[in-house]
Amino acid sequence: MTEFVFYTIAVGLCAFALLSVTVGDVFHSAVWLTFTLLSVAGVYFLLGAPFIGVIQVLVYVGGIMTLFIFAIKLTANIGDARIRQFTRQLWPGAVLAAVLLAFLLAVIRANAWSARALPPVQGPDLKEIGTELLTRYLLPFEFISLLLLAALVGAIVIGKVKK
Amino acid sequence: MISLGHFVALSTVLFCIGLFGVLTQRNAIRFLISIELILNAANINLVAFNRYLAPASAEGQVVSLFVIGVAAAASVVGLILIISIYRQRQSVFLDDFNLLKW
Numbered sequence: 001m002t003e004f005v006f007y008t009i010a011v012g013l014c015a016f017a018l019l020s021v022t023v024g025d026v027f028h029s030a031v032w033l034t035f036t037l038l039s040v041a042g043v044y045f046l047l048g049a050p051f052i053g054v055i056q057v058l059v060y061v062g063g064i065m066t067l068f069i070f071a072i073k074l075t076a077n078i079g080d081a082r083i084r085q086f087t088r089q090l091w092p093g094a095v096l097a098a099v100l101l102a103f104l105l106a107v108i109r110a111n112a113w114s115a116r117a118l119p120p121v122q123g124p125d126l127k128e129i130g131t132e133l134l135t136r137y138l139l140p141f142e143f144i145s146l147l148l149l150a151a152l153v154g155a156i157v158i159g160k161v162k163k
Numbered sequence: 164m165i166s167l168g169h170f171v172a173l174s175t176v177l178f179c180i181g182l183f184g185v186l187t188q189r190n191a192i193r194f195l196i197s198i199e200l201i202l203n204a205a206n207i208n209l210v211a212f213n214r215y216l217a218p219a220s221a222e223g224q225v226v227s228l229f230v231i232g233v234a235a236a237a238s239v240v241g242l243i244l245i246i247s248i249y250r251q252r253q254s255v256f257l258d259d260f261n262l263l264k265w
Contacts, residue, residue, distance in 0.1 A: 003165060021197055114172075
């Protein structure tokens with residue numbers, strides 16, 4: 001059962017990701033990215049991390065994808081399917097990515113840890129994540145809020161139309 | 164039986180698709196989309212290693228939350244820069260951004 005779910009999500013994830021970097025229309029590319037991100041959320045649920053999955057759906061699908069679609073619509077008449085979308089390094093880039101993929105998969109196969117089965121104990125629950133976040137990782141947590149504030153202010157300043 | 168290697172292999176495939184996108188996209192928005200794919204691949208790795216190698220701790224999941232936060236900030240600033248450049252040069256194609264190229 002778990003195998004079936006895993007392979008379904010895995011095949012979907014790879015297909016959606018490939019489509020999102022190869023389709024002609026940028027808007028379609030954003031839609032395929034949405035499906036990719038939802039599949040990644042599915043992987044998190046499968047890994048026993050429902051909180052991360054929910055955050056993934058909220059932040060990525062709810063927030064970042066809306067931004068992407070806004071950006072695509074604000075830069076209108078560029079999303080035309082007839083415009084060339086790839087640089088001249090299309091085939092060298094594809095070959096490089098494929099060679100790296102083959103190499104990394106060989107490395108993963110050769111390592112002992114890759115055959116490690118799922119441990120019988122349950123993964124961390126929400127309470128543990130919250131405790132870690134507000135005790136050991138308090139400083140990075142606060143820095144993230146500072147970073148988000150800086151991004152917010154920076155985006156307003158850069159995006160403001162100068163009169 | 165799904166082992167740790169399955170999840171790491173899945174995230175490797177996702178990373179390489181993102182790398183392919185970064186190397187070949189001409190449109191700046193699709194370039195950012197490829198970067199999101201790479202960040203998601205890293206996140207899958209973090210959560211998978213957390214679940215398989217240290218199931219008692221929550222560190223991998225906490226770090227993956229930070230990655231999601233940084234990715235959100237990065238894409239906000241990246242997209243607003245693209246929109247700002249579009250206003251000035253009427254283009255989102257990376258080979259048109261040659262103002263600093265001599």
